Amino acid sequence: ALRVYGPAVGGPGAQPVASAWEVELPGMRLTLTLSPEPARGFSGEGAVLGDLASDQAGGDADLVAALLAWEPRVEVGDLARESGLTPERVRAALVRLGTAGRIGYDVAEAAYFHRELPYDTGRVERMNPRLRDARALLDGDRVTPDGDRYRVAGGGGTYQIRLVGDGTCTCEWWAKHRGGRGPCKHVLAAQMHARRTVTAEKEAVR
Known part of the structure; x- marks a missing residue:
């Protein structure tokens, strides 16, 4: 069949x-x-960059990795209960582990499975230059909230970002792909800034 x-x-x-x-x-x-075209690889498509960009993903991935037991089918619900994380954070952790070669996905079973490939965890950043560039923009204080938008200062100017849906940007890269290959580095940096702001506000309330 x-x-x-x-x-x-x-x-x-x-x-x-x-x-x-x-x-x-x-x-x-x-x-x-x-892949969609001969010149397009999977690592550059960007569909999982939002999960990889999470400040919590690294620590969550370490926690989830410690709970893996070579099961032929990895259940998100079981990992959420055992780790105390939300299912969304578990899925983001699995994305990071998958990029590092420690989790596979079986399309026929629609489920993750445990594996260990000889990859190093640093390859996550090296394989995703947009993620690396977004972190540099954020750490360089290039991201500024502006009402319901964000302004991000890049090498070619200052771009306007809206985080409605998957996010939009006024840069040339976004105009060319219009979100079809994941977020541009400016949208990604704005999303990271927004998440950090929410986390800081929650910590301040405690």
């Missing part, structure tokens, strides 16, 4: 999307995953 997995697409003129093609054989399944 042949099965194809991927996001829903529109009609004529729709943009190409990633897909996974699965062939079921006696005693095994063979899966071939294809």
Whole structure:
């Protein structure tokens, strides 16, 4: 049997999307995953950058990793109960572990599974230059709240960011891809700033 997995697409003129093609054989399944275009790799698509950018993701990933036990199926609910984290934070931690080669995802089972590949955790930043650049913008005080928007000073000027939905930006990169390849570094920096602000406000109330 042949099965194809991927996001829903529109009609004529729709943009190409990633897909996974699965062939079921006696005693095994063979899966071939294809990127949207030959020149586009998976690491640069940016769909998980928001999870990777979370200030909590690193510590949460360490906690979740300690609870993994080579189970063929990793249940988010079980990890949430054992770790005391919310399911959303567990999923973000699993994204980080997946990028580091410590968690895989089975599209047929729609579930994560434990694995250990010989990757180092530092590759998360190296594989995602937008994440690295966003951290530099944030740490360099280039992000400024401006009412319901943010202003981010980049190398080519100052950009206006709105965090409605997945976020929008006035930079050339966002105008070209319009969120189809994840957030630009300016949107990502603004999202990180917003999360830090919320965290600081919660800490101040305690």
